[in-house]
Amino acid sequence: MNKEQFQREKLYQASMQMFRMMLKQGLITSQEFTVISSKMQEKYRPLFGTLFSG
Secondary structure, three states: OOHHHHHHHHHHHHHHHHHHHHHHOOOOOHHHHHHHHHHHHHHHOOOOHHHOOO
8 A cells, every 4th residue: 555545534424523523413314414425436446344344
């Protein structure tokens, strides 16, 4: 993993943590979370991030 990939992974993980908290608090629906997750994967192209989603 190079520096760029590591940076993308960090940004992806931080973003998704925020969205998971929003989902848990009822601020977004599971459908919205699914769309957001797909968009974040497209944007950041994480190497490992999808392994830890949930």
